[in-house]
Amino acid sequence: MYINYNPSRNGELVPQKGNKMQSEEIYKKYPKNEAPNMIPMLQDIQGIHGYLPEDDIIRVARHLGVPTSRVYGVATFYNQFRLTPLGKHVIRVCRGTACHVKGSLDILQILETELGISAGETTKDMQFTIETVACIGACSIAPVIVIDDKYYGGLTSKSVYKLIKEYTKKD
């Protein structure tokens, strides 16, 4: 299931609409050769898979009668689109000003080192994805990270290590 960070609902993580629609229905829903539908179509596809698989990028291009390079260009331009699958747990690290002052870079680096990936990537075992966010609006408890739908504030290096261990143990 695709989860989308929706700032209008106070930081709640909500499932994208239409997540149950299957791939084939998307290609039926949108008429052929109508390029303006590209973004809604990509959104629907991401709604199913949680990311945009390469095969679908090619198929959307064929369906809309535009070069694959253009679809890929759009998919890489907008932050809302992902080209790699999300892990089971999505860790969002706030890199806003308040969190930065309170040491969020250290926290990000600890997470990256511990999980062996960089921000924007997913671990090989598909357990964790790290993302950075400009500001999640919880400055009073900076530095803050969000794992799945849970907020963890006032973090220190120690508590971050502990937190990751807990999540690794859970599974």
Place this chain on the structure above:
Amino acid sequence: MNIKINNNAYWANPGETILQVAQREGIKIPTLCYIADLTPSGACRICIVELSNGQLVPSCAYPVADGMEVLTNSKKVRRSRKSIIELLIANHPQDCLVCVRNGCCDLQDLAAEYGVRSYRYVGEKRSGKLDLASPAVERDPEKCILCGRCVRMCHEVQNVGAIDFVDRGFYSNVAPAMNRSLNTTACVYCGQCIVACPVGALREKSYLKQAWEAINDPDVHVIAQVAPAVRVAIGEEFGMAPGTISTGKIPAALRRIGVNEIFDTNFAADLTIMEEANELIDRIKNGGKLPMFTSCSPGWIKYVEHFYPELFDNISTCKSPQGMQGAMIKSYYAQKRGIDPAKIFVLSIMPCTAKKFEAGRPELSVTHTAPDVDVVISTREFARMMRLAGIDFTRMPDEGFDDPLGEATGAGALFGASGGVMEAALRTAHFMITGKDMDRIDFTSIRGLEGVKESSIKIGNATLKVAAVSGLHNIDKFLEDVKNGKSKFHFIEVMACPGGCINGGGQPLPSSPEKIKKRMEAIYEVDRSLPKRCSHYNDSINALYDTFLGKPGGKKSHELLHTHFFKRESI
């Protein structure tokens, strides 16, 4: 409407941009991302001008308004332009000395014009992987200045869309889908992106190393062939006026470089005409698939293989002149001279980058062991070769091509310009059908630089409807008509590059519409100046048929001079 540029009054038409008015009036405004006739992008900002309220606007995308006052070269404009150049250079590898575009680079010229004397801004540079995987076109993303000219050329003019802008912000770059290599895309290798690129981010794959190795090897018999459009353009590389005809200087230079024999691709163009005219007549008489499309432009052929495989039966099965010449050298010539084809190295000099890909097609091999054409170099690479060999091209004497594949008529020369193959083929088709030549062999209604030229011609009691199309975005309409059974044409010539080979992806840079026009005039001058102007009067061609091939469209011709096409998958 009236506008003022630099305090002088000018007349402007509504809808024009400031840049268009300035260019018309001879006021120089530098441009980088601008290409005339294509969507303005306003990406580079180098063409900024100052309005009376002090605002800086990009003149390429800013429409004129009545009473507008524009300064194109105020202090503010000059300072801003210089800063833009300095910022572009800050994110550019400063390796001009070893860059293939050293000496013909827009960024380099601008830096010189605006007196950039130091690297004022230093910071992180965008990194990118070299893409060397294709046989014809190389990408060097670190040199890219993101002007987007190649992208617009590939999408709007060539309708291929192999590359586009990818990612955003600092990481923006121009790349094929999924950041893969060009050879995985539908890129037709026309090289128009290279012509559009103001810097060295796109360039041809060079085969000069292989060419020199063959020339330096005494055991290898090196044979060069020279395409029609090379002789009207190569002079530009040596400061000669655009449109200078250098037919005789080319073989002279090649002999001095050490090439053993020099044949003329125009000869093979004449041979193509014999086969193609015969094929056209055969299709018309015996109810074959019509319209017939020409097959000499390798970019066009790859385009069909990717996008219209269902129309293969409408494409002439003739090999391109390069392919025919290669096949004749490694069969007819090798046999006639008693030379082992394995010892022959065919070096093609072409105005084209797609010819490099064509030469590597496995089906184009009469020996089934080595390609018929071993290596293709572009007009630009040929110039580099001459410079390295210390040849002063301007002072070369006029020499001739070698026999038996060196004689050519004016018809063969016409292959260099859009509409030329059609004209040459009609001259011979008319003769083949009626037994006599056309009253006027100049077929002017399909000459010129327009992308689509339609005409009709009466041969005997039949009227043929013909079209000459160049620039691939112009061809889809014709192909869709054929698909839907609505095409009224009998014969359609297609050249991938706008204007034909004279504007090929391998031609001297920088290019301009004026230069292309001069090259085209030169092509018709070559035709006019030759005593024989129809392929069927080429004695060497007739001898080739009498002693070796039999007749046009015969069994041996089919085996050696015709080919087939493959459906191609791409991302």
